[in-house]
Amino acid sequence: MKKVILSVLAVFAFGFANAQSKGGSDSMAFGAKAGLDMISAKADGASAVSATGFFVGGFAEFGLMDKLVLQPGLNYHTASKDGIKFSYLSIPVLAKYEIAESFNLMAGPSMYYSLESTDNDKTRFNLDLGASYNITDEFFVEPRYSLGLSGDVKVSHFLIGVGYKF
Numbered sequence: 493m494k495k496v497i498l499s500v501l502a503v504f505a506f507g508f509a510n511a512q513s514k515g516g517s518d519s520m521a522f523g524a525k526a527g528l529d530m531i532s533a534k535a536d537g538a539s540a541v542s543a544t545g546f547f548v549g550g551f552a553e554f555g556l557m558d559k560l561v562l563q564p565g566l567n568y569h570t571a572s573k574d575g576i577k578f579s580y581l582s583i584p585v586l587a588k589y590e591i592a593e594s595f596n597l598m599a600g601p602s603m604y605y606s607l608e609s610t611d612n613d614k615t616r617f618n619l620d621l622g623a624s625y626n627i628t629d630e631f632f633v634e635p636r637y638s639l640g641l642s643g644d645v646k647v648s649h650f651l652i653g654v655g656y657k658f
Contacts, residue, residue: 519555524548525634527653529569531578535645543578545571547651559590563598569649578647579607584620584638594626602638604647617642618649630657 526548534540549567556562562585569580584602591597599621606614622636634653640646 519553521553521657522550523553523655523657524550525565525567525653525655527634527651529571530650531569531571531647532650533578533640533645533647541573541576543571543573543576545569545578547582547653549582551655553588553657561588561590561596562586563588563600569604577608581605581607582638586620586622588624596624596626598622598624598634598636604638611644613643616640616647618647622651624655631655632657 526546529545529547530542531545532540532542547567547569549565551563551565554562564585565583567582567584569578569582571578582602582604584600586598586600586602588596588598599619602618602620604616604618606616618638618640620636620638622634624632624634626632632655634651634655636651636653638649638651640648
C-alpha cells in the first residue's frame with residue numbers, strides 16, 4: 493500500500509511541477525475536497541450496516557479533450573456507529589465530462605483500502621458514478637455514489653462533497 497500512496501503522491505508532485513494554464517486539453521489543475529460520507533456495508537444473507545461520517549482529500553485534473561477531464565484523487569474516509577468503525581483510504585480515478593456549462597457527469601473505478609479491517613484482503617474495488625456543479629471557476633459541489641463490487645462484504649458510499657481548485 494505504501495507503494496501505491498507514494499506513486500499517487502509522485503504523480504501529484506510531477507504534475508504540480510509541470511502545471512500549465514487552465515483550459516483546453518493540455519490543462520492541469522489541483523484541488524481539495526471534503527464532505528459527508530454515508531457508508532453502507534452488506535454481507536450475503538445479512539442485514540446492512542450503515543454509518544455516517546466524513547471524507548477529506550485531494551485531487552488532480554488532467555484535460556484530455558475539450559470537455560473531458562481525468563480526475564485521480566486520494567481521500568481519507570471515516571465513520572462509526574454502535575462501536576463499528578469504518579476508516580478507509582480511497583483512490584478514485586474518474587472521467588469527468590462537461591454536458592452543460594458548469595455541469596459535469598463523472599464515472600470511474602475506485603480502490604478502497606481499509607485501515608480498520610482485520611481481514612487478509614483489506615483492498616476493495618468500487619464503481620463511482622456522480623455529477624459535479626461548478627459554483628465558480630474554483631468552487632464546486634459533487635454528489636457521487638460509490639458502488640461496492642468486491643469482497644465478502646460489499647461496502648458502498650454515498651458522498652456529498654464540496655471542493656476547491658487551486
